[in-house]
Amino acid sequence: MHDFIRSSLAALPASKIREVANAGLGRPDVLAFWFGESDEVTPLEVREAAAASLRRGETFYSHNLGLPELRAALSAYVSDLHAPVDAGRLAITSAGVSALMVAAQLLLNAGDEVVAVVPVWPNITAQPEVLGARVKRVSLHPHLGAWRLDVQELLDAITPATRALLVNAPNNPTGWTLTRAEQQAILDHCRRTGTWIVADEVYERLWWGTGEEGSSAGRAAPSFLDIAAPEDRLVVTQSFSKSFLMTGWRLGWLVLPADPRGQAMEAAGKLLEFNSSCAPVFAQRGALQALALADEFVPGLVSRLKAGRDTLLDGLRTLPGIEVAPPPGGLYAFFRVEGRDDSLALAKRLVAEHGLGLAPGAAFGPEGEGWLRWCFASKDLERLKLGVQRLAGALGL
Structure with a gap:
């Protein structure tokens, strides 16, 4: 069988989040906080719009790039948050992860060098490896539970040999978010080196910063779209999953550079x-x-996510030996327990013995080892409190 599976694929590790979740799926006693999704369903009006479409018999193919009316509406939405983005720069994809994969396929050849800011959702670094590219990892650094970027360390890693920079901010799993000054320094440097920036900004609306720091009076985290010229080497990937409670719908989009010849959009199609x-x-x-x-x-x-975040953090802070800080964006508390360095083993034990489902930090790369990710996107705050009680019991507290 080794001749049947490509070597680059065979070398990729399986998802450690799924490894933990598979041990607890189907158990009604498990409090599951391992996946990055809310316990709220998609808004009724959205579901009814889809149901009406099905009743009308809209079960056929559409344009590769998406419905023209959706691209126009998305153009208005993105332009309201950021600098104007024409509908001709937007492509609808089957999920945000598909947007990331199409971006990688657009830009990368086998053997290309890619720099990635880590720890990060593993799909982001796995996709270039599937295509035969080489990923150079630049780690964020934790301080009292908060993760920070050494901008100079990142810039030193990006050279004219770097085909693309992959950056997810607000970040999954740490919640770290780029500042405007950091974005500008990165953009300026990548212009000099000719490096493409692939920015995964799916959590941009799930952010608790201020208007001075972010986009459009604080309604979104800082985005590269706020400062980039339309022709810059920038690809932004996005998703309807997080901000609209549409994880199961598998719908995302790409923002591509302005290209008068239309080659970028033609290739995306x-x-x-x-x-x-x-x-x-x-x-x-x-x-x-x-x-x-x-x-x-x-x-x-x-607002509801902030209530979940604050409830969970208040609970975790009562437990001795827990290192955690408020994430400025995203859906997750990323924390570590003193003396517990094997995150996968701990996550498995929490599921098997205490009915608590968390994601192991090792799932996000070696930089996340020793940490655990807890999705706080729960409307039921008592459920979060019960989870903290179960963690305390598991730690003998």
Whole structure:
């Protein structure tokens, strides 16, 4: 069988999050906080829009790049948060992870060097490796539970030989978020080296910063779209999953550079054809409704997430030996327990013996070893408190 599976694929580790989750799926006693999704369902109006589409019989293929009306609505949404982005720079994808994969396929050849800011969701670094690219990892550094970027360390790692920089901010799993000054330094440096920036900004709305730091009066975290010129070597990947409670819908989008010749979008259309052909029409109809609700829905979701974040952190801080800090963005508390260095073993034991489902830090690369990720996107705050009680019991507290 070794001749059947490509060597670059065979060398990739399986998801450690799934390894833990598979041990607890189907057990009603388990409090599951391992995946990055809320316990709230998609808004009713969004579900009804998709159902109406199905009732109308919209079960056929659509354009590779997405419905024109969705791309137009998305253009208005993105432009309201950031600098104007024309619909001709947007492509609808079947999930945010598909947007990342298409970006990698657009830019990378086998043997290319890629720099990635880590720890990070493992798919982001695995995709270049699947394509035969080489990933150079630059780690964030923890201090009292908060993760920080050494900007100079990152800039030193990016050279003219670096084809692309991969950066996810707000970050999964740490919650770390780029500042505007850091973004500008990175953009300026990548312009000098000719390096592409692939920015995964799926958590941009799930952020608790200020208007001075972020985009559009504080409604979103700092984005490269705020400072980049339309022709810059920048690809932004996005998703409807997090900000609109649409994880199971598998719908995302790409923002590509302005290209008067249309070659970038033409290439993206080819890749979308080869990967998935197109996103389902009924899902796109739901996304249209989600965008129409954005101004009233997203702020309420962010407020509920903050309540979950603060409830969880308050509980964790009562436990001795826990190192944790408030994440400025995202869905997760990333923490470590003093003396517990094997995160996978600890996560498995928490599931098996205490009915608590967390993601091991090792799932996000060796830089996350010794840490655990807890998704606090729970409307039921008592559920979070019960989870803290179970963790305390597991630690003998």
